[in-house]
Amino acid sequence: MTATRIAPLALYQEVAERLRQLIFSHELAPGTWVDEQALADNYGISRTPLREALKVLASEGLVTLKPRRGCYVTEISERDLDEIFAVMALLEGQCAQTTAQKATDADLDHLRAIHAGLEKAAAAEDINGFFESNQAFHLALQEIADNRWLQHAIEDLRRVIKLSRHHSLFGEGRLEQSLAEHREILAALTARRADDAERLMRAHINSGRAALGRIAKARNKVA
Structure with missing residues (x-):
């Protein structure tokens, strides 16, 4: 496996972990719409690794991906x-x-x-x-x-x-x-x-x- 294929994987994993911490600290509160562009700009990355990170969090139940509406922090009832x-x-x-x-x-x-x-x-x-x-x-x-x-x-x-x-x-x-x-x-x-x-x-x-x-x-x- 080449270095160019490893780097993107490490990047989206790091982004996923940062977002987890924001969610667990409630800096991103339940029900909050995730502003992908603002986060990408803040982290100095493209939206591609950010979206990959959000897919990981969605698989963990931490965020919910809604068609045509974007991504939201999961609200727990x-x-x-x-x-x-x-x-x-x-x-x-x-x-x-x-x-x-x-x-x-x-x-x-x-x-x-x-x-x-x-x-x-x-x-x-x-x-x-x-x-x-x-x-x-x-x-x-x-x-x-x-x-x-x-x-x-x-x-x-x-x-x-x-x-x-x-x-x-x-x-x-x-x-x-x-x-x-x-x-x-x-x-x-x-x-x-x-x-x-x-x-x-x-x-x-x-x-x-x-x-x-x-x-x-x-x-x-x-x-």
């Missing part, structure tokens, strides 16, 4: 969240069950270390730190379960969840509730109670969805 979290609960529950069965003593030590970060962040009321440790904990479970198809499915769904305008940890009492749920999950994993780990993880994911629902209702009342 309450129904979308209900359906996505239902699938996430199944997948992450399976992941926790498999982890309880396969985890080595070293794996469990690693999970305990990550959980210590959750405890520290919660004590400091550090929502961003808690979120990062939470993500690390769930990712560690996926790596221990070692099912690449399961991991890919979870990653794809989590990308779409990021389109939500709200974050469940901002709900009153949710951080403390989430920490308590993590303690129970870790205890089940440590004791290698696979069925309990699955049940508790499903409940944890569903609890996160319920928290998002409460935030949405509260904001609708204010509006």
Whole structure:
């Protein structure tokens, strides 16, 4: 393969990653029309790699391509969240069950270390730190379960969840509730109670969805 064929591929991948970050930070908010020309001018590129990048994001569900109307950042509805979290609960529950069965003593030590970060962040009321440790904990479970198809499915769904305008940890009492749920999950994993780990993880994911629902209702009342 020649260098001239590699360069365009690398370019549109870089553009796709930049656009992901704009979308996840809500600088490109859900429902926003994507001004291709303005972005191309801003990045100093032609519209061809930009359009290739948008096709990648469309395949991930982050943008929606509408014939004769252009490209829009995907809007995620309450129904979308209900359906996505239902699938996430199944997948992450399976992941926790498999982890309880396969985890080595070293794996469990690693999970305990990550959980210590959750405890520290919660004590400091550090929502961003808690979120990062939470993500690390769930990712560690996926790596221990070692099912690449399961991991890919979870990653794809989590990308779409990021389109939500709200974050469940901002709900009153949710951080403390989430920490308590993590303690129970870790205890089940440590004791290698696979069925309990699955049940508790499903409940944890569903609890996160319920928290998002409460935030949405509260904001609708204010509006």
